[in-house]
Amino acid sequence: MDVVSFRTPGLGDQTYLLIHEGKGVLVDPQRDIGRFLDAAAERDVDLRFVLETHLHNDYLSGGEQAALRTGAELIMPAAAAPAYRHTPAFHLEDIDGGAGLTVRPVHTPGHTPEHTSYLVLIGGEPVALFSGGSLLVASAGRPDLLGPERARSLARLQHISLRRLAALPPEVALYPTHGEGSFCTATGAGRLTSTIGAELAHNALLSIDDPEKFADALLTAPMPIPAFYRHMGPANTLGVPPMPPVHVPELDAVPEGNQVLDIRPRQAQARGMLPGSLGIELDDDFGSWTGWLLPHAEPITLVAEPGQDVAAAVTQLAQIGVDTVRGVVRHLGEAATQTYELLELDAFVERLARPGAQLLDVRMPSEREQARLEGAVERFLPDLFTQGVPTELDSARPVLVVCASGRRSSIAAGLLAREGYRASVLTGTGAAELAVELGGEHAA
Template sequence: MSTDVTAFRTPGLGDQTYLLVHEGKGVLVDPQRDIDRFLSAAAERDVDLRFVLETHLHNDYVSGGEQAALRTGAELVLPAAAAPAYRHTPAFHLEDLDGGAGLTVRPVHTPGHTPEHTSYLVLIDGEPVALFSGGSLLVASAGRPDLLGPERARSLARLQHVSLRRLAALPPGVALYPTHGEGSFCTATGAGRLTSTIGAELRTNPLLAIGDPETLADTLLAAPMPIPAFYRHMGPANTLGVPPMPPVQVPELDAPAPGTHVVDLRPRQAQARGMLPGSYGIELDDDFGSWTGWLLPYAEPITLVAEPGQDVAPAVTQLAQIGVDTVRGVLRGPGAAATQTYELAGLDAFVKLLARPGAQLLDVRMPAEREQTPLAGAVERFLPDLFAQGVPGELDPARPVLVACASGRRAAIAAALLAREGYRPIVLTGAGVAELGTALRDHRAA
């Protein structure tokens, strides 16, 4: 008898989808919209996909659950209180679902991350072996309770206390497979490893040591992370149903499609040399879709600018994962029209520029990052706030603006916006604020 679990990581969203296989029977948990990668893995192993399970109406991506069930004939299971607009089996607390071959799925109502949230305990021949905890109990953390608004946050945080203790009472050897993990904005505190066991969490998860619901609520709500702007569109989409994934191939263009936002996804070195006037610069990485969905008006038409030969399929896929199906095409290299520029500076050069009289510095990190590692003398504006509120009035467009973050990625995105607005940005690249602070202290001591 064999049972195994395959995890499919989506780094840019900090999430995982799981495929559990037992004696040829399969259970797919919290699938993202690009379902081909999951279904191909199941088909390669000749798996009879019995269930597609959703732990909650997701806030951070649009689901592929309905389409996966339609493609395979699997039974789509959602929390009973979710009540989506499409056909599904409602999961009621402790009402077992029989998957055959000794495989049983037991729903466990675990409100807190969302009101309807349900975890799924998998039993093999009556013995509990695996828990798919979605956004409830996470590795060294728990799902945040404030995504549905501050009015409900404390009530949900108290419910999270009940749910965590409910799951912690399971046998210590049960494997823990949460959907949200490191890099997810759905975690209340910094999640660590991706998977664990109930026993390991009892020993190491600080939230399980909190015995009082109010104290847990205080802890979960003490310093919440920002909420990406596109999150507010995910719940409604997952309630109403999501169409199939669009093709990842897009037309090749000679000029930006009319009425589109131009997003340059080339490496920052190419962007710095020249971008199309009025374009945004978000170089392609695992979190391209998240930043684009957060910073630009949601789901408005987009033209991509890429290097010759650069694969844009990952960009289209990431956007589709959050319901943005509006890429109109790709322009290969902006050519002579690329007159919007910014500068890149390594650590030593950046420190020397900061030492000049009248130097102005912009810090685009999150508030919690700034509090942990302050950058003296900097004008502070979190990157999404820079897009939403505009460039701080303290910055003089007649003088260069030095821009820093933790690694250079967000600073480069900010620099493209500053250049678009007529400023002269210089990005700290290849280093971040931590290294900059040390270098500044050494420079002043020399």
């Protein structure tokens, strides 16, 4: 048996291809199925099953399309009841894959009500567990994505599910879908894969015997929920169309009514963006931030540097159901008049000390608790888009923006510049280093 993993770092997820004697099992594929099917073809694998652990909240699934493309059998939790053809997986009803390969569904509600993990047996011996959003490395799938009304009930179910999985043999390999960087984890997830034995030894959640205390641990300080999540579950229930071809026309100007999204490096954005545009530089989490901050499904024109990989940006957007990129503009000329400033730590501190300087902290509340910046106006980056620029900020005075690395603060600075503010961004390690530099009550 061999397991090939496919990491999607911007979403904090992994897809898996299990191979046994030429037969393949694909687990939780994302919408861009080409990379998985190409890997199977390169290894001369006959794809036997496509397994879905749950109706995903953080991306569009490629499960149905992968099954249709290859003739594999699509297996989904029985309680998911999607609107397309599939084989329902019932708790502990084994599915025979031939050549000694058996897939055993294990109902593990908690992350979602229908959630099902899959235990793989070879020759009757359990060897691998695909746990989706149930038992994660050093964590568990969060139970609050379907709303606060159901969160505590699902958290108690997650407690039962984790204990059920922890009873498996310690040598069983653990392959979760959600991992480090995912907003589907209840606490910060660690490594990408593990074993049942390692989790028994190191996963603190498995040591909590009381279901209510377990629920408290999962729900006391939940992470924010990205705005685009609300669109993923319904789409995965009704069926996801094939991913469209990645083709982006070259444009000389932005079409009327388009959102203008600048994906160039922040150094280029700071020197000048098109008026009215938003800057989110292309990186692994580009799609997530775009889906979180921009109105869903509105037409988009990208602004990119000559030679920049626009296909990567379009693919990330397609993974979360944004198929509305109308084209790309690569030559801005003198039209790029929307600017902000990038500053290293020493220059940022000096600027902050000047009369009239204003400090805006766009980190998450949990981050701010670890390194507080006294006197800062605090507004998490997505709230800056939904609630607007804080009224405490004076547009006639400079605004210095900080986060942990400069990524979120550069997005915020672009928004501030669009609204007529003079913004400066702290680059580098960000708020924690600034807190230490300022000293006293500012220190982390």
